[in-house]
Amino acid sequence: DQIQENLIKPSHQIDMDDIVREGFPTLREVADEVAFPLSKEDLILGEKMMEFLRNSQDPVIADKMGLRGGVGLAGNQLGLLKKVIAVLIPNEPEIDEAGNEILPTEPFKMQEVLYNAKIVSHSVQDAALETGEGCLSVDEEIPGFVVRHARVTVEYYNKEGEKKKIRLKNFESMCVQHEIDHTNGIMFYDHIDLKEPWAIKDGMLVIQ
Numbered sequence: 001d002q003i004q005e006n007l008i009k010p011s012h013q014i015d016m017d018d019i020v021r022e023g024f025p026t027l028r029e030v031a032d033e034v035a036f037p038l039s040k041e042d043l044i045l046g047e048k049m050m051e052f053l054r055n056s057q058d059p060v061i062a063d064k065m066g067l068r069g070g071v072g073l074a075g076n077q078l079g080l081l082k083k084v085i086a087v088l089i090p091n092e093p094e095i096d097e098a099g100n101e102i103l104p105t106e107p108f109k110m111q112e113v114l115y116n117a118k119i120v121s122h123s124v125q126d127a128a129l130e131t132g133e134g135c136l137s138v139d140e141e142i143p144g145f146v147v148r149h150a151r152v153t154v155e156y157y158n159k160e161g162e163k164k165k166i167r168l169k170n171f172e173s174m175c176v177q178h179e180i181d182h183t184n185g186i187m188f189y190d191h192i193d194l195k196e197p198w199a200i201k202d203g204m205l206v207i208q
């Protein structure tokens, strides 16, 4: 795939020009599972996606490269129909009584490239982020609760080819569902009730 060839060149760093926007076909297509053992190309792709997320969360680099901050990225957003997602969720620094920032021991709550991720079970209860969601592939704001499963069990393969099963809740749950959706051609606003975008129904949890 020529797109992937360009993305994984040693000198290439993924930036906003590599991220397709609404209307690009792959955003509405189901991606294919990747084969194991992973090809070098698929391994490097995952690393480049994670590098993008790190760069996007670094104020100096993000400013220099013109990156929007992101906590996740999916292959479909790079024009690739491969079930590869990267997730990088920072831990919030604590603030002490004097108002000083205490950097967390672990910088990240989640830092993982997930191959062939799928939801294998989920809570009956729904949840949504209080502030709604955005997307690097959507240049306009679309307000409203993005109604998702509150808690999910996700099976995936890591870059070593090990099968993993994780249970997620809160922000991590929303983020991973956002990314897995991308690999199935689903956009965050598909989950907004556009008639009552801020309605809280059936015991839905609102996540701060």
Ligand SMILES: OCN(O)CCCc1ccccc1
Pocket (backbone or CB within 6 Å): 070, 071, 072, 073, 074, 077, 129, 132, 133, 134, 135, 136, 137, 174, 175, 178, 179, 182
């Ligand atoms: O698909 C990645 N994405 O476009 C970047 C932002 C992902 C995101 C995840 C959870 C809540 C809001 C936004």
Ligand code: NI
Pocket (backbone or CB within 6 Å): 134, 135, 136, 137, 178, 182
């Ligand atoms: Ni997105």
